[in-house]
Amino acid sequence: MKKILFSILIFLTGCYQQTEINLILTNANVITLNRKNPQAQIVVIKNDKIHHVGSMADLDNYIEPSTKIIDLQGKTVIPGFIDAHAHFMSLGNSLINIDLNQITNWDEAVKKVESSLKDSQMGDWITGRGWHQEKWEKSPKQNVDGYPVHNSISSFSPDNPVLLKHASGHAIFVNAKAMEIAGIDSKTKDPDGGEIIRDADGNPTGVLLETAMDLVYDRYKEYQESLSLEEQNRINLEYIKAATEHCLENGVTTFHDAGVWFKEIDLFKKLAKKDALDIRLWVMISSEESLSHKLLKKYKMIGFGNDHLTVRAIKQYADGALGSRGAWMLEPYTDMPSTSGLNVTPLDSIKRTAQLAFKNGYQLCTHAIGDRGNREMLDIYQNTLNGDLFRRWRIEHAQHLSLDDITRFDSMGIIASMQTVHCTSDGPWVPVRIGDKRSEQGAYVWQKILQSGAYIANGTDSPVERLSPIANYYAAVTRRLNDGSQFYPKQVLSRKDALKSLTIWNAFAGFEENIKGSIEVGKLADLVVLSQNILTVPKDEILNTKVLYTIVGGNVKYETKDK
Secondary structure: OHHHHHHHHHHHHHHHHHOOEEEEEEOOEEEOOOOOOOEEOEEEEEOOEEEEEEOHHHHHHOOOOOOEEEEOOOOEEEEOEEEEEEOHHHHHHHHHOEEOOOOOOHHHHHHHHHHHHOOOOOOOOEEEEEEOHHHOOOOOOOEEOOEEOOHHHHOOOOOOOEEEEEOOOOEEEEOHHHHHHHOOOOOOOOOOOEEEEEOOOOOEEEEEEEHHHHHHHHHHHHHHHHOOHHHHHHHHHHHHHHHHHHHHHOOEEEEEEEEEOHHHHHHHHHHHHOOOOOOEEEEEEEOOOOOOHHHHHHHOEEEHHHHOEEEEEEEEEOEOOOOOOOOOOOOOEOOEOOOOOOEOOOHHHHHHHHHHHHHOOOEEEEEEOOHHHHHHHHHHHHHHHOOOOOOOOEEEEOOEOOOOOOOHHHHHOOEEEEOHHHHHHHOOOHHHHHHHHHHHHHEOOHHHHHHOOOOEEEOOOOOOOOOOHHHHHHHHHHOEOOOOOEOOHHHOOOHHHHHHOOOHHHHHHOOOOOOOOOOOOOOEOOEEEEOOOOOOOOHHHHHHOOEEEEEEOOEEEEEOOOO
16 A cells, blocks of 8 residues: 555656746747737746746746746747748758858859868769859859859869759759769750750750759669668768757747658657657658558658657649749740740649548648649649648749739638748849749739738748748848849738748648647747847848747757857
8 A cells, every 4th residue: 555655656746847837938028929918028838838928927926946037138039930841851961061052153162062072082972052053143154054064073073973952952963973873965865844954065064954853863862872771870860960950040940841751751750759859840741653542641640759740741843943944834934935944743643642632631732933833733722622621732932923823822721831031032033034024913922812811831941041030031021132122022021920921820831820839828838039029120130130049848949159
């Protein structure tokens, strides 16, 4: 009997310890995004949930001996940022390998590759990401349509394949060695949905668009799989660590990972099971031919690992990117009338995936940038959903829309998953590609979509763009380009809507609005502390905002050293 009583006492003591008030944020400007209680001064956290949101007068009611109290001295607390569209492992890769996001010309890329070769062994693949020919101050000395030619790098890398991914992810640059391994020469035909850029004599320049990238990717994948399992695991864990730290530094607490392979999901699950994921991942499975009812049933999981891993969506591609003229348009490109873009996945295949998603209770998230790409996807969604308005299927990007299609998002319950930073990043050359009329009527038309009644989910598309919710927010409320001009400013978002598009609307886009996205009692304690109030600070000062703390599940995962 004594043993039983002792066991019960231990159990009750354990229960008490697990339900203590572990953290209180005080003296804060709390923006809750909860209409019933829009502002507060304290947030009380119990375990991993928000326990109380209120005024300083409430503070003494919740302090316990072991409670950690952080006096924020008037700093702003908001819900943790949710990035609705980005690429987790690619982000980690870009942080570790050659980063080309900030280069201003091709010569800088050449120097970075040359430097990287000094630390490489013969046969090693040299990889990097981030170049974008439209953002350079000058074109390469040797170029075709502004794209670089491989000789500039092939000349000093005869024994190492080089693979440099375009910032958009829809083109790659490779050197002669990589093309040799892939069997690409002047006789190689363009694959369906892709293009090998060639010079005037028909020789490949080293730039591959859309599905043509797979000619090299397949060989690179073979190289990766030839590495020992231990080495593969080490590399992947490095990517995860780098991506996680970068997310936390920028206040991202949930990351919608737009296209993940099953092997990566296996690794995420293993980490989540060990409580070794420091942010929450919401995963879209990459669509592939092997996709089946059996696999979808096996991999579907919601809130696994204490709400750190959810897999409930499928990602596929309708078209390419506007920068490489791969976005599928209803009319030809203004600056290249010979093309209207590319349909990169056969429509029959997309229809098959849509049926799989519908029957297995998955959200379907389709990349569509051009107005025809969007129309074709809306048509497929309409035929598949057949009036079901509650699946929350998404179109990823929805950048360029026909006026006739804008209202279809709301009428079918489709979420426009957009990236406001793309507007300000691509704005200088969008009218060059599609002309002023199409740019004004259908490019990044956030207000038109909201006014039609549809939801916008907002992401960074990192590493295509910087993983910076603050920069994304600034783009949303200003549409300001680097030269100070604005890209059709009538489409700006209000500050409150911009914040919602980075928090609660993104939670809704993942069926998670009941557990995250606002600061309310019972929701996950995922919070960000900012150095200033982005709802009221002058617009010109928004980009000076710093993330001071990032809190995930009631635990401080990031704290700035510079307060």
